[in-house]
Amino acid sequence: MKLREEALQRLESLDLGGYAQRRSYLDGNVTHLSAYLRFGILSLAEARDRAWSADCDLASREKFLSELAWHDYYRRVLALLGEGIRSAIEPAKSGWGVDTYERTLPDDIVAGESGLACIDAFTKELRETGYLHNHARLWFAAYLVHWRKIAWESGARFFLDYLIDGDPASNDLSWQWVASTFSDAPYIFNRANLERYSAGRFCSSCPKRSAGCPFEGEYEAISQALFPHKKDENVPQPELRAPADRMVMPGKRPERAIVLHHFDTMRPTHPAARFAPDAPALFVNDAPLYDEASVNQVGRTIVYAALGSMQSEYRVGDFVEESLRFAREFGAEAAIVTESSDPALRRRFRMLGEHIEVLLVPDDPFVTLDEEVDLRRFSRYWSLARRSLRTAASAANIVPLFSN
Numbered sequence: 001m002k003l004r005e006e007a008l009q010r011l012e013s014l015d016l017g018g019y020a021q022r023r024s025y026l027d028g029n030v031t032h033l034s035a036y037l038r039f040g041i042l043s044l045a046e047a048r049d050r051a052w053s054a055d056c057d058l059a060s061r062e063k064f065l066s067e068l069a070w071h072d073y074y075r076r077v078l079a080l081l082g083e084g085i086r087s088a089i090e091p092a093k094s095g096w097g098v099d100t101y102e103r104t105l106p107d108d109i110v111a112g113e114s115g116l117a118c119i120d121a122f123t124k125e126l127r128e129t130g131y132l133h134n135h136a137r138l139w140f141a142a143y144l145v146h147w148r149k150i151a152w153e154s155g156a157r158f159f160l161d162y163l164i165d166g167d168p169a170s171n172d173l174s175w176q177w178v179a180s181t182f183s184d185a186p187y188i189f190n191r192a193n194l195e196r197y198s199a200g201r202f203c204s205s206c207p208k209r210s211a212g213c214p215f216e217g218e219y220e221a222i223s224q225a226l227f228p229h230k231k232d233e234n235v236p237q238p239e240l241r242a243p244a245d246r247m248v249m250p251g252k253r254p255e256r257a258i259v260l261h262h263f264d265t266m267r268p269t270h271p272a273a274r275f276a277p278d279a280p281a282l283f284v285n286d287a288p289l290y291d292e293a294s295v296n297q298v299g300r301t302i303v304y305a306a307l308g309s310m311q312s313e314y315r316v317g318d319f320v321e322e323s324l325r326f327a328r329e330f331g332a333e334a335a336i337v338t339e340s341s342d343p344a345l346r347r348r349f350r351m352l353g354e355h356i357e358v359l360l361v362p363d364d365p366f367v368t369l370d371e372e373v374d375l376r377r378f379s380r381y382w383s384l385a386r387r388s389l390r391t392a393a394s395a396a397n398i399v400p401l402f403s404n
């Protein structure tokens with residue numbers, strides 16, 4: 001089955017019943033939609049619409065929508081900061097200076113031989129399947145940054161090399177959230193929390209189960225041991241103001257134009273393709289572009305497989321050069337692309353724009369924020385996003401959308 005069809009089928013059969021209650025458990029009913037969403041095989045808007053029609057409790061619907069919102073939020077931060085997300089956005093609140101953190105991953109972590117059953121199982125699962133449950137990602141990241149004092153950037157890189165949904169926005173910003181360079185406090189956990197949400201599956205076979213488990217203890221004591229210099233003071237946060245959303249569609253479609261597909265929107269119905277359905281379309285497999293955007297080998301395979309559902313010419317080479325060559329072959333005066341928050345793609349669009357008109361079509365919005373938003377914290381974004389969701393749902397007669 002083609003990837004887009006597979007994704008639509010998964011969306012159709014989504015069971016959100018009990019999602020709010022069970023999502024944090026490793027055996028909970030998470031959706032496994034992340035790789036489809038990361039490469040735009042499904043849009044966030046399609047997943048949102050599916051949630052509207054889901055037969056489930058209101059709490060589960062809201063929880064699912066708020067998870068999709070995290071994805072949207074992180075993409076917005078990426079659009080604002082570009083490659084800036086790859087360095088600390090704020091000082092860490094751990095009380096440790098930047099120099100405390102090692103920049104090389106320890107061999108035992110890479111080999112999955114830390115001696116901790118949970119951490120080693122996560123490494124193995126990541127390497128073998130490319131997928132980790134959100135809670136496992138959190139535990140792993142916290143262990144690496146706070147217990148082992150490894151720079152979050154090194155852990156983020158490790159994840160991006162293997163994740164099937166590897167996405168610099170969600171990944172790097174989640175690592176920063178754990179590390180407290182994009183949150184108010186370091187994220188930590190204890191053994192009771194891990195045992196509860198993993199149904200004890202690791203602790204029972206762990207060599208450190210009766211002595212030496214670093215996660216044993218109450219939160220207060222663990223925090224004091226990990227962060228003896230931590231001060232509870234307000235660290236100033238830089239402003240991250242983003243303007244209200246403006247969906248500016250290109251005006252008239254040029255007579256002769258080409259459509260360019262790219263790895264952020266790998267569905268046949270992405271907005272640029274809808275804008276010019278009969279225009280010749282191209283996908284360029286550009287290895288340096290993939291490297292710049294941290295699309296790993298699995299991601300490249302997924303993107304290639306997704307092309308099977310799309311009308312497209314396929315070429316290997318430099319994105320800009322091949323696009324120009326393709327445009328010349330068709331006597332095209334413009335290239336139509338769906339917008340992306342990825343800085344490497346945006347750079348390519350600008351470079352292309354030096355030679356040919358580039359028409360950017362906004363991606364299908366998950367929410368439309370009607371006022372300026374401060375992206376420093378998810379909560380500020382979420383209060384506006386929630387309002388937008390409620391308005392859109394009510395226009396579609398989905399009432400109530402949320403319980404309050």
Ligand SMILES: Cc1cc2nc3c(=O)[nH]c(=O)nc-3n(C[C@H](O)[C@H](O)[C@H](O)COP(=O)(O)OP(=O)(O)OC[C@H]3O[C@@H](n4cnc5c(N)ncnc54)[C@H](O)[C@@H]3O)c2cc1C
Nearest residue numbers: 030031032033034067068070071134137166167170171174
């Ligand atoms: C350290 C760390 C690294 C991460 N790296 C990535 C990454 O590279 N790519 C990625 O897509 N997600 C990443 N996440 C977020 C999250 O873990 C995954 O999106 C989720 O586990 C994917 O599984 P699912 O589709 O079954 O999720 P579900 O729980 O079913 O959620 C549905 C969808 O909501 C979105 N979502 C859920 N949680 C988050 C979140 N915390 N942040 C952003 N979006 C979210 C995803 O698109 C997901 O597919 C990371 C989280 C952490 C803590």
